[in-house]
Amino acid sequence: MAILYSDASSQAGASSTDAGLFSLDLISPEVAAVLPEGYKMRSLRKSDYDSGYLDCLRVLTTVGEFDRSAFEVRFDEFAQSPGSYYILVVEDAEGRVVGTGALIVERKIIHSLASVGHIEDIAVAKDQQGKKLGLRIIQALDYISEKVGCYKSILDCSEKNEGFYDKCGFKRAGLQMAHYYDSK
Template sequence: MERTKFSMEEEAFEVRKLEISDKKKGFVELLQQLTVCDSISDEAFEERFREVAKYGNDHLICVIEDEDSGKIIATGSVFIEKKFIRNCGKVGHIEDVVVDSNVRGKHLGKKIIEFLSDHARSMGCYKVILDCSSDNMPFYNRCGFKQKEIQMVKYFSS
């Protein structure tokens, strides 16, 4: 599952794996719409890209590129956790899902979630999980997720 093409409102989009050239297409700026993400040097981006690539299919970052503008307009990632429970089962963790504020409402987020969920299923995961704000719960409900448990966090100072 390298690429998935789809059309919406006479626009053609493709969900695909992150490529190293995507930094120049606004990938980092898109992440800045989600959370704190300082600018990243080309060298630091390339180093992290190669580090993530070493995990193979156990860490997938996908993007949607607007073919007209050449900009990355949506992204998300999934990493596969290998467990001892459930007969050495696997769990997919979806993270960092964001759609550019200029193109929200076109179901691109749903396409990202479907792509990442399909990848987790293809990797043998028995479930896929994610954390989200209460404001985003209706969106994830429409994508087939349901609330379970409560998230807790502990931040470390840098």
């Protein structure tokens, strides 16, 4: 059975200065219960810089090079917008981050001032794929989205991943378009 932390102070390795971005009451106990033995689902912490979080993201895309201080500044920016950023991680029995995903809540004017949950940056370490961690991350983020009052969750994916997200309960609802800018 997987472990679900009840609060930041009970998280192994977490000090009061290393609290997560959000209350762990928002993590689905049903999802946490079906993680592999010894695995934990929790909120991102500053200490995850040294726990494999960036390596996990590198499976997904280019992360770039920056030091711990820059990471902590960005973490603090997320933390200063409570109710907007929900970044969760899955750690293995050794405390290494092996999966992650983010929910960003967009507050709207339409639909009676509704909120929409944007699921982003789903990544699972290559050596952990096949354990349904991606599915569990999606389920956990979708649960958070509903719990915080979003009327829907949306995500973008490549066509090759459409089948996976369909299995997660998502349906094709349009077409994503992008306008990229030159890097500075």
